[in-house]
Amino acid sequence: MDDRTITTGVTGLDRITGGGLPRGRVISIFGSAGAGKTILGLQILAHRVKEFGEKAVLVSFEQTAEGVLSDVSGFSWGRDGFSDDELIVLETGVPADLHVSGQFDMQGLIATLLAVTEESGAEIVLLDGLDALLSLLLREEDERRELLRLTDWVRMQGLTVLITAKSSTQQERSRTRAEILDFQTDCVLVLDRPRSGNAVSRTLQVTKYRGADHSGQVCPVVITGDGIEVLAVTSPASATTADEPVTRSSDRLPTGVEGMDALLGGGYLVGSRTLLSGAPGTAKSTLAAAFSLAVVERGGRVLYASFDEVAAQIELHMRTVGYGFREHLDSGSISIVELSGAEGTPEEAVLRILRGVDEIDATALIIDPISAITGSGRLFSEEAIAYLLSALGHRGVTVLLTSLLTGQASLENESTRSQISTIADNWIHLSYIAAGGERNRALTVVKSRGSAHTNQVRELLISSNGIELRPAYSADGDVLLGSARAQKEEADRTAAWQRAVDYEQEEALLLAAVAEMEVRATGMLTEVELRRRDLERLRAERAGVLERSENAAQARIASRTPQDEGVAG
Amino acid sequence: MSGPDPRNPDAALTLLVAGDSPTSVAAQVNLARLIESRPALGDSLRVIDVLAEPHHAARHRVLFTPTLIVSTPEREFRVVGDLRDTAPLRFLLGDAPH
Numbered sequence: 141m142d143d144r145t146i147t148t149g150v151t152g153l154d155r156i157t158g159g160g161l162p163r164g165r166v167i168s169i170f171g172s173a174g175a176g177k178t179i180l181g182l183q184i185l186a187h188r189v190k191e192f193g194e195k196a197v198l199v200s201f202e203q204t205a206e207g208v209l210s211d212v213s214g215f216s217w218g219r220d221g222f223s224d225d226e227l228i229v230l231e232t233g234v235p236a237d238l239h240v241s242g243q244f245d246m247q248g249l250i251a252t253l254l255a256v257t258e259e260s261g262a263e264i265v266l267l268d269g270l271d272a273l274l275s276l277l278l279r280e281e282d283e284r285r286e287l288l289r290l291t292d293w294v295r296m297q298g299l300t301v302l303i304t305a306k307s308s309t310q311q312e313r314s315r316t317r318a319e320i321l322d323f324q325t326d327c328v329l330v331l332d333r334p335r336s337g338n339a340v341s342r343t344l345q346v347t348k349y350r351g352a353d354h355s356g357q358v359c360p361v362v363i364t365g366d367g368i369e370v371l372a373v374t375s376p377a378s379a380t381t382a383d384e385p386v387t388r389s390s391d392r393l394p395t396g397v398e399g400m401d402a403l404l405g406g407g408y409l410v411g412s413r414t415l416l417s418g419a420p421g422t423a424k425s426t427l428a429a430a431f432s433l434a435v436v437e438r439g440g441r442v443l444y445a446s447f448d449e450v451a452a453q454i455e456l457h458m459r460t461v462g463y464g465f466r467e468h469l470d471s472g473s474i475s476i477v478e479l480s481g482a483e484g485t486p487e488e489a490v491l492r493i494l495r496g497v498d499e500i501d502a503t504a505l506i507i508d509p510i511s512a513i514t515g516s517g518r519l520f521s522e523e524a525i526a527y528l529l530s531a532l533g534h535r536g537v538t539v540l541l542t543s544l545l546t547g548q549a550s551l552e553n554e555s556t557r558s559q560i561s562t563i564a565d566n567w568i569h570l571s572y573i574a575a576g577g578e579r580n581r582a583l584t585v586v587k588s589r590g591s592a593h594t595n596q597v598r599e600l601l602i603s604s605n606g607i608e609l610r611p612a613y614s615a616d617g618d619v620l621l622g623s624a625r626a627q628k629e630e631a632d633r634t635a636a637w638q639r640a641v642d643y644e645q646e647e648a649l650l651l652a653a654v655a656e657m658e659v660r661a662t663g664m665l666t667e668v669e670l671r672r673r674d675l676e677r678l679r680a681e682r683a684g685v686l687e688r689s690e691n692a693a694q695a696r697i698a699s700r701t702p703q704d705e706g707v708a709g
Numbered sequence: 710m711s712g713p714d715p716r717n718p719d720a721a722l723t724l725l726v727a728g729d730s731p732t733s734v735a736a737q738v739n740l741a742r743l744i745e746s747r748p749a750l751g752d753s754l755r756v757i758d759v760l761a762e763p764h765h766a767a768r769h770r771v772l773f774t775p776t777l778i779v780s781t782p783e784r785e786f787r788v789v790g791d792l793r794d795t796a797p798l799r800f801l802l803g804d805a806p807h
Contacts, residue, residue, distance in 0.1 A: 182772070230767070230770075231770065232770055232772060238786075238787050238788075238789060238800065239786065239787065239788040239789070239797050239798075240788070240789055240790050240792035241788050241789075241791070241792050241793060241795070241797055241798065242732070242739075242790035242791035242792060242794060243731075243732045243735075243771045243790055243792045243793075244732055244774060244775060244789045244791065245730065245732060245774055246728030246772060246773060246774075246775075247729065247730070247759060247760065248727070248759055248766045248771040248772045248773050248774045248776060249723060249766075249772040251727070251759035251760060251763035251765075251766035251767070251772075251774075252759075252763065252767040252770070252771070252772065255763035255764040255765075255767040256765060256767055258763075259764070273772060276773075317733075377740045491723065521745040538710040553804050558743075563777040620713075653732040
């Protein structure tokens with residue numbers, strides 16, 4: 141951190157701005173009503189006040205300051221309120237009984253800020269809802285002049301000033317106002333609420349940062365009890381590799397299934413990510429349960445994030461196959477978080493999961509199924525997962541992700557719609573194999589990073605005592621059933637079985653590849669949409685700049701005319 | 710010291726200006742003109758330059774300059790601007806429109 145920037149305390153924002161907001165400059169926060177402008181502004185003030193002992197000033201032009209403060213009292217940083225000498229609240233309240241006669245300017249505001257900051261030593265100011273004040277000015281050119289006066293003064297004083305303003309494209313005047321603010325401030329943050337499906341996301345974008353590198357990507361935002369959180373990933377595709385912890389443990393966690401540890405070179409590597417894919421009923425959740433118990437038995441703690449299945453159902457299901465959760469749920473070593481795939485946004489879901497992980501300091505995390513997010517088709521599902529995996533990586537949490545991967549017919553609805561298969565260290569595919577008149581479950585290790593044991597196939601049996609793995613075929617003509625005839629039969633059966641497995645595995649790979657490309661295609665479309673918006677903004681800005689320089693040129697011409705008598709009249 | 714204005718016995722005027730900006734100068738000129746016709750008002754007039762005494766702006770919660778604050782025991786009202794149009798002010802002060 142250098143002294144040219146101030147941290148905001150919003151981790152993701154500090155990250156995409158390369159360290160924070162410009163100190164001693166003017167920062168605009170734009171957004172529609174309810175986009176979180178005031179919350180963000182106050183959260184930044186709270187951070188400066190509580191973490192750095194700085195003094196801050198809040199001037200609210202739209203709401204009463206009381207109202208603003210009570211709005212943020214629900215957040216962890218606003219709960220205890222602020223003392224009068226750490227946050228100076230100016231009750232401006234544009235008086236109702238205000239009459240206008242002729243021209244005026246905003247020097248009163250500047251004088252007020254000067255008096256208050258000099259007396260208190262405050263260095264940071266939030267002008268909340270400045271557009272409400274500006275709209276009282278009579279003409280557009282007054283707004284332009286007064287904003288220039290304000291921003292010039294702020295920079296001269298070395299104050300850091302956050303301005304929040306509604307961005308509305310409805311009205312010509314407010315559009316121009318946003319444009320002027322955009323033009324005259326040093327850093328611009330835009331909050332938005334894009335809709336995807338029946339969920340409304342929140343986003344933050346740094347559209348301008350004078351003199352510094354920043355990421356202009358649109359980041360998903362979630363408002364929790366801790367205020368605004370920006371889910372910043374360097375880029376969805378690279379996040380998972382770039383954020384890999386520098387050193388990785390070589391310790392392994394048991395899979396909880398006899399014979400399976402050996403398949404993976406000794407178990408799941410601590411901090412690794414394993415994808416369990418397969419059709420419904422192929423024992424994905426059961427494998428996850430076996431792993432959960434194995435972790436708990438070693439003294440670890442597991443967070444089981446379940447989409448669309450309530451805790452009681454999970455517990456009941458696990459009990460019938462010999463995996464009792466009850467006592468561990470009671471002792472708190474296993475915790476189940478129930479999520480809904482239909483409600484909320486992917487970013488909200490991942491933050492809830494992350495919070496759950498931190499609450500119990502989880503050793504391992506199960507997400508059952510991750511396809512509830514990846515297959516949702518929602519905005520930011522990839523970014524949310526990249527963010528989650530990266531955060532888990534830093535915490536060294538071992539992750540097991542189940543994913544519904546069904547036949548071609550339902551590919552549209554549910555599939556591994558993401559790059560999960562490439563992100564995962566281990567990919568275990570579960571399938572039904574119909575061969576020799578039997579229908580059996582098979583487990584294939586498609587990929588296992590850090591071990592040579594790939595493409596191994598086992599028959600998977602589930603009894604009331606849990607999961608059991610069996611060799612799928614007899615190696616080197618080993619007699620399985622003890623008689624030659626049985627051996628022949630078995631050989632035939634396993635050959636057919638092996639072919640079916642190969643076929644199934646090939647199909648899974650292709651399905652994943654198709655799904656992955658579909659996601660990329662959707663991502664590109666979203667990107668196109670965002671770029672289109674950027675383009676519109678740029679064009680509007682250019683139009684504004686041209687108009688301004690035109691006005692300025694005319695003003696210069698006018699000032700050269702002889703009848704001009706100066707300004708003191 | 711002249712007697713209190715019959716209609717606004719205790720009307721006190723506070724004009725907050727910003728240095729000698731054009732609107733500040735104009736407001737003082739225009740207000741002086743009004744006071745000529747109502748000398749009683751002149752006694753209670755106080756002019757404050759917020760650039761020289763910024764704490765007055767904060768205390769009076771004045772964001773715009775010039776701002777004329779008219780206080781009577783019953784109410785307080787504010788007129789912002791250079792007061793080029795004195796009709797609203799006269800009306801508020803209880804003058805019959807001319």
